[in-house]
Amino acid sequence: MTDESFGFKEIGHTADWALEVSAPDLPGLFRLAAEGMYALTETTLKAHPRVERSIELSAIDEESLLVAFLSELLFLSESEGLGFDRFQITLHGPALQAQIEGAPIAGQKKEIKAVTYHNLQISRTPAGVSVTIVFDV
Amino acid sequence: MVQMKDFHKISDYEWEIPRSYRQDMRAPVRVFATRRLLEEVLSDLSMDQAVNAATLPGVVAPVVVMPDMHQGYGFPIGGVAATRCPDGVISPGAIGYDINCGVRLLGSSIRYEEAEPYLAELAAALDRHCPSGVGTKGIFHLTDSELDQVCVLGARWAMKKGLASEQDLRRTEEAGFLQGADPQKVSRRAKDRGRDQLGTLGSGNHFIEVDVVDEVYDPQAAQVMGIGEGMLCLSIHCGSRGFGHQICTDYVQIFQTAVRKYGIELPDRELVCAPLNSPEGKDYLAAMRAAANYAFANRQILAHQARLAFEEVLAGRTKNWHLHQVYDLAHNIGKIEQHEVGGKPMEVCVHRKGATRAFGPGTPGLPEEYMAAGQPVLVPGSMGTSSWVMAGTPASMERSFGSSCHGAGRVLSRAKAKKQVRGEKLKDDLRKEGIHIRAGSMAGLAEEAPEAYKDVDQVVETVSAAGIARKVARLRPIVVVKG
Numbered sequence: 001m002t003d004e005s006f007g008f009k010e011i012g013h014t015a016d017w018a019l020e021v022s023a024p025d026l027p028g029l030f031r032l033a034a035e036g037m038y039a040l041t042e043t044t045l046k047a048h049p050r051v052e053r054s055i056e057l058s059a060i061d062e063e064s065l066l067v068a069f070l071s072e073l074l075f076l077s078e079s080e081g082l083g084f085d086r087f088q089i090t091l092h093g094p095a096l097q098a099q100i101e102g103a104p105i106a107g108q109k110k111e112i113k114a115v116t117y118h119n120l121q122i123s124r125t126p127a128g129v130s131v132t133i134v135f136d137v
Numbered sequence: 138m139v140q141m142k143d144f145h146k147i148s149d150y151e152w153e154i155p156r157s158y159r160q161d162m163r164a165p166v167r168v169f170a171t172r173r174l175l176e177e178v179l180s181d182l183s184m185d186q187a188v189n190a191a192t193l194p195g196v197v198a199p200v201v202v203m204p205d206m207h208q209g210y211g212f213p214i215g216g217v218a219a220t221r222c223p224d225g226v227i228s229p230g231a232i233g234y235d236i237n238c239g240v241r242l243l244g245s246s247i248r249y250e251e252a253e254p255y256l257a258e259l260a261a262a263l264d265r266h267c268p269s270g271v272g273t274k275g276i277f278h279l280t281d282s283e284l285d286q287v288c289v290l291g292a293r294w295a296m297k298k299g300l301a302s303e304q305d306l307r308r309t310e311e312a313g314f315l316q317g318a319d320p321q322k323v324s325r326r327a328k329d330r331g332r333d334q335l336g337t338l339g340s341g342n343h344f345i346e347v348d349v350v351d352e353v354y355d356p357q358a359a360q361v362m363g364i365g366e367g368m369l370c371l372s373i374h375c376g377s378r379g380f381g382h383q384i385c386t387d388y389v390q391i392f393q394t395a396v397r398k399y400g401i402e403l404p405d406r407e408l409v410c411a412p413l414n415s416p417e418g419k420d421y422l423a424a425m426r427a428a429a430n431y432a433f434a435n436r437q438i439l440a441h442q443a444r445l446a447f448e449e450v451l452a453g454r455t456k457n458w459h460l461h462q463v464y465d466l467a468h469n470i471g472k473i474e475q476h477e478v479g480g481k482p483m484e485v486c487v488h489r490k491g492a493t494r495a496f497g498p499g500t501p502g503l504p505e506e507y508m509a510a511g512q513p514v515l516v517p518g519s520m521g522t523s524s525w526v527m528a529g530t531p532a533s534m535e536r537s538f539g540s541s542c543h544g545a546g547r548v549l550s551r552a553k554a555k556k557q558v559r560g561e562k563l564k565d566d567l568r569k570e571g572i573h574i575r576a577g578s579m580a581g582l583a584e585e586a587p588e589a590y591k592d593v594d595q596v597v598e599t600v601s602a603a604g605i606a607r608k609v610a611r612l613r614p615i616v617v618v619k620g
Contacts, residue, residue: 064390079329
């Protein structure tokens with residue numbers, strides 16, 4: 001895998017959405033997974049006001065942490081109408097600290113119900129890390 | 138992956154993957170399908186997911202799969218798994234995030250010819266009265282105490298508000314509320330997501346649809362249900378909205394630890410589960426029931442809003458604009474039920490995910506008027522094809538834990554559907570066929586195009602031939618409202 005292949009892309013799933021994400025490291029994987037999730041729902045943000053949030057999460061492993069992080073973003077989207085486009089993520093074992101910055105959602109065309117654990121496994125590759133996430137829609 | 142050679146043929150409509158297929162299976166998998174439907178589905182993971190479901194501790198033979206099956210996440214859509222009470226498990230992923238997603242059908246004596254000139258107006262009025270789409274809020278902003286009441290009372294909460302009739306409740310699965318719901322087992326986050334969404338449709342494959350009854354196959358049952366050829370019906374497909382999604386999310390996370398605690402090994406983490414008699418299992422059951430009750434109330438309020446739309450458009454223009462309840466049922470749910478297992482009655486937790494309850498004639502729990510005909514089974518098609526009203530049979534009680542199919546079942550991924558179909562063109566094409574579409578998103582509409590689904594008629598023919606439901610009437614869509 002080369003640097004050019006880092007990013008996210010939608011892959012086929014009969015009923016739901018599956019997103020393949022590759023990154024050089026775990027914080028990058030979490031950031032790209034979040035960006036991919038917003039891309040799937042075609043979420044756009046208002047220019048102002050900019051908002052910041054701090055997120056602290058712990059889980060039993062990296063995969064659970066990824067589900068918890070993305071679920072937190074879904075919750076903020078639905079409960080406060082906020083989306084995020086800047087992420088500073090630090091991981092210490094199965095604990096996450098994130099400073100995230102974004103804005104009120106200007107438009108969102110589609111809805112994700114939840115982030116699933118279906119066949120969820122973060123894999124180490126020669127170039128970094130990758131994962132396929134299935135979203136319930 | 139499971140292949141055709143792995144099936145044992147029982148009949149032209151029934152196939153089995155024996156327990157010997159994989160060492161960790163605790164029960165065989167029984168599939169209701171024609172050879173063609175079965176072969177088509179072997180290209181995705183549906184059957185492997187059914188085999189995985191057969192590893193759940195305490196699962197009772199067999200795991201059942203309906204002909205509208207397709208790949209889900211963890212558990213196949215169209216799957217039914219019963220687990221033994223009290224020591225078998227309950228699995229949130231085998232019920233789904235949209236807890237008590239289901240369908241309600243309302244009938245009428247409005248003739249199609251009478252209403253036809255007003256269908257565009259009716260589509261607009263339904264769209265206006267029934268909030269739909271991403272991020273849409275309903276007419277209520279519930280306090281904690283009101284939301285707790287919804288969790289406990291379900292559709293009865295709507296009746297207290299004057300938004301439901303006694304017949305509405307009687308003709309709803311479980312009379313519109315599950316006992317044993319406990320709002321204390323629901324997280325603050327779920328409550329925050331749910332307090333503004335009651336009475337909303339959502340998006341995705343959820344819809345409100347006006348149909349005309351095209352053909353009646355069982356006149357006696359149709360008469361009891363109050364549906365007749367040429368008359369309008371209205372169906373509502375939605376669930377527990379963000380409230381249910383968050384409850385399932387919370388408990389799938391909690392159960393990741395529970396499986397370690399109880400030494401449960403599973404082939405897919407989305408199938409995480411806990412014994413029904415464990416603290417975790419009991420808590421989830423109580424929270425899941427709260428979400429199910431929220432969904433019953435949600436569909437009841439949408440039905441009330443739809444009635445307002447009908448009155449606004451048709452009052453004074455048609456002889457009668459009243460919509461009466463035919464039935465309301467869940468197709469994503471876990472229920473404690475009595476079934477015969479190995480010739481003996483057994484209490485089991487029936488997980489139905491993309492499968493409807495289909496109780497046969499005489500089964501306790503049915504309203505008196507449906508005791509002879511059996512429970513109405515509602516099978517919506519896609520927005521351009523037929524929907525069906527069926528009825529439960531004695532065979533469904535014997536062979537599928539009182540369950541049947543729930544719809545057409547997807548066959549095309551959303552990504553492929555978007556590539557193949559343009560929303561605007563689809564809307565125009567359907568209009569030429571006499572179907573009025575109101576949709577919040579053209580991309581979303583394209584994802585739900587008829588070609589993304591199996592042929593619902595084939596699905597219905599299969600369950601009918603297998604004997605687990607019988608045909609009552611075929612419906613044709615004329616107005617579709619989507620979020």
